[in-house]
Amino acid sequence: MKFEEQYIKGVWLIKPERHGDARGYFCESFKKAEFENAVGHVEFVQDNESMSSRGVLRGLHFQRGEYSQAKLVRVSQGRVLDVAVDIRKDSPTFGRYVAVELSQENGCQLFIPRHFAHGFLVLSDTAQFQYKVDNVYAPQAEATLRFDDPALGIKWPTEGMQLNLSEKDKKGMTLDEIKLNIAK
16 A cells, blocks of 8 residues: 655545456555554544435534544545545644545545544545544534635536535535634
């Protein structure tokens, strides 16, 4: 596996090595020793999976405080634009984001540390999205950052696409609201 730290400290693009032949391919999608050598110790406690159709935008989700989650995300079918936004209170990159395409073809994964908002837009007809988390879901701590907040400037590739968002995601907080919220 190749580990490439992104321009926001703590966010890693991980490229598994695939071995293929006429039957298909094989790769290791997670190897604890290699992961910890590159990224550091993370105790994953739960695996999640979602299936979504083209135009579905999930996010930008996060959990507050002690319930914050680090995530290792990948796409096993289809393709998405995956986005991680730094919402760490004292970070020099607060409000900046990393956006990468994850797909079954490229096999890439993204590691997102705690205290980041995360979301993705489905670019293919359908996408199966899988992720490991290091903390369980806590509904009382969940929150959403608006995907279209102008302060973020995320360039979602939505041309010719009908967006499909949950009511929760349509009503997310702005970056300024989050800044005020975490300053308390």
